[in-house]
Amino acid sequence: MNAETPLLQAEPDAPRERFRIRPRALVRGPWTARRIRNVVLGLATLASLLGAIYWLLIASDRYVSHANVVVQRTQLPGGGPDFGGLLSGFSSSGARSDQMLLRDHLLSHDMLRKLDAKLHLRQHYSDWHRDPLSRLWSATTPIEPFEDYFQNRVRIDYDDYDGVLEISAEAFDPVTAREIVTEMLREGEAFMNESDHKLAQAQVDFLEGEVARMSERNQRARQAVIAFQNREGLVSPEDTLRSVAGIITQLQARKSALQTQMATMQSYLVPDHPDVVSMRQQIAAIDAQIASEREQATAPSNGALNRTTEKFQRLQQEAAFTQAMYQTTLAALEKGRIDAARTVKKISILQSPTTPEISEQPRRAYNTLVFTLVAFLLAGIGLLLVSIVRDHFD
Secondary structure (H helix, E strand, O other): OOOOHHHHHHOOHHHHHHOOOOHHHHHHOOOOHHHHHHHHHHHHHHHHHHHHHHHHHHOOOEEEEEEEEEEEEEOOOOOOOOHHHHHHOOEEEOOHHHHHHHHHHHOOHHHHHHHHHHHOHHHHHOOOOOOOOOOOOOOOOOHHHHHHHHHOOEEEEEEOOOOEEEEEEEEOOHHHHHHHHHHHHHHHHHHHHHHHHHHHHHHHHHHHHHHHHHHHHHHHHHHHHHHHHHHHOOOOHHHHHHHHHHHHHHHHHHHHHHHHHHHHHHOOOOOOOHHHHHHHHHHHHHHHHHHHHHHHHOOOOOOOHHHHHHHHHHHHHHHHHHHHHHHHHHHHHHHHHHHHHOOOEEEEEEEOOOOOOOOOEOOHHHHHHHHHHHHHHHHHHHHHHHHHHHHHHO
8 A cells, every 4th residue: 555655746747847838938939949030030921021012102202392592681770761872772691590580480380371272272281082091081180280290391401501491391382382382482482471460560650659649758858948148138148248348358358457557657656646546447447347347157046157157058958869869760760661561571582492303202112111111120020039039048
């Protein structure tokens, strides 16, 4: 009994050992290295054939229209309006900021809505005659996914070296492709000028208010000068002060002459002689007149001519300043009105939108080659992974 016991205990383990799954058997069983390689390469070949069939036979032709443009800004020389310069025209190349602003607008949501409204782009791109992989799924596609689709059909590049904006658009027929680029340029130029015109009009509105304010201020300053003249009874206190100074100079010269004459008379006449006394009285009268004139010109009181002249000069300076400001504001207003009325920015077309005669997209041979290379590259990576797994189990 003791000898048979090990045999009885080993019987239940026999079926379990028979049906155990071994990883090496799984790898080396029906899926041999040759068979795995053939399957992977077959899948890569099948994918390459399907890709070649699509790119060479099924993919719809897409025509690309190109245009090269540069934004130019017309400018007036100097600070004020120059009508001769305006007639001859002044132009300079637009800055990079203008080019980037135009690019952003051409790719904007608003531009897409305008193009769709005028050219019915959703109907064009959703034509069921085109292959399903390159066309839009439906003419009623919402604007958001349509915008993503359109971004893949339009390309706008900026050449930093030449400062040129390169625009290209794809469509299923040449005419539509050219119309897309043409309409984009037309709407882009209108947008650039509209934005500048709004800014210029805002400046004009501001300058009109400033002109009215400066005109009123200038009028008040001139009225203040007239009121001061009427109140003081002087047309020009400066001229009056100069006249008083001239009188004092004349009186002093007369006094000097009389003093010289009196000194001569005293040399041979007694001090009480009538002529000497008369001469002395004339000199005293001249001194009194000089003192009176000096008191009128300069005195501690506010009514002195020098103070009156200083007040008058301040009023005149204020009037002259407001007059100059008024003239400057008027000149700026005229220039602003000219800027608001003329074309501020111009899109100069270096290459007009082309009408393609052959389809540039898709690049059938290139896409087929790339797709085939990628398929076999993935197949090679798959075979490498299988080989690593087999080596691990070995």
